[in-house]
Amino acid sequence: MxxxxxxxxxxxxxxxxxxxxxxxxxxxxxxxxxxxxxxxxxxxxxxxxxxxxxxxxRFDHKNGEKIFSQTLAAIMPGADDYMKPCWIADTLRLPQEDKDQIFIRMVFNYVAGISDDHNKNISFIMDKTGAWRLSPAYDVMFTANAWENSSAHIHSMGVMGKRSALTTRDFVNFAEDFVEEPEKKILQVFML
Structure with a gap:
């Protein structure tokens, strides 16, 4: 059609x-x-x-055509730390803009109380030339019933092994060799 x-x-x-x-x-x-x-x-x-x-x-359809996409879970099933999509970003040779996006999303998820940040909520898309990019974000939503579930504040994706009570220093340490100007990007999230 x-x-x-x-x-x-x-x-x-x-x-x-x-x-x-x-x-x-x-x-x-x-x-x-x-x-x-x-x-x-x-x-x-x-x-x-x-x-x-x-x-x-939808980000995976354009002009009636399917755009190839894979979740982090499909590429690396055991991925449970934000360092894993960073490794995938390097392996797929994503541009710096996409690496910065992973970092900004991580900070936002922690600041905004989105603890359901599992590996099926991060995807990568490939164009017809074989070039990969980070997909737009999706399922950006707070974790429901956090008041009824005392462990709801513990994130699905860790930051260098930590899943709660992160500090700005944790984010900066994470970004050390991966993100340009991490402090500026952290402020970007806090300045909503």
Whole structure:
């Protein structure tokens, strides 16, 4: 089937039946992430019958064609530390911009309370020439029920082995040989 040149595909996350504001909160988190400099796909809330549903453009489809993508989990199944996507970034020869993105996302996830930052929430895409890039961020959402689950503050992805109570120094040490101007990027996240 021929599709218009600017054809776009979307993912819709329907509002929960219990009327919890998860879709609205995900929209706010997406806006915060974009304001922090994180590469996000366009997203919006779509009201249907008085209920807001979260809609985001797909990064793995363009003009009706599938773009090859792999999650960190598919490339490195045991990846449980942010150093692992950094190693993959070097192996795939990603540009510095993508390495900086990994760092900014890591800092944002810790600052914004997104502890469900597992290896299926980081993806890489490959174009038709075989060049790899870090995909735009997705599932940027706080960890629900943190107040009911005392371990919800412990992150799925560690930072050099630590999963909670990180300091600015931990982030800077992590970035030592990987990110340019880490202090500036940390401030970028905090200056939302």
């Amino acid at each position: 021929d599709l218009p040149e600017n054809f776009k595909q979307y993912i819709i996350k329907f509002k929960e039946p219990d009327d919890s504001p998860t879709t609205e909160i995900e929209m706010i988190y997406s806006e915060m992430a974009a304001a922090a400099g994180i590469n996000m796909m366009p997203c919006f809330l779509k009201e249907i019958d008085g209920r807001n549903h979260f809609v985001t453009e």
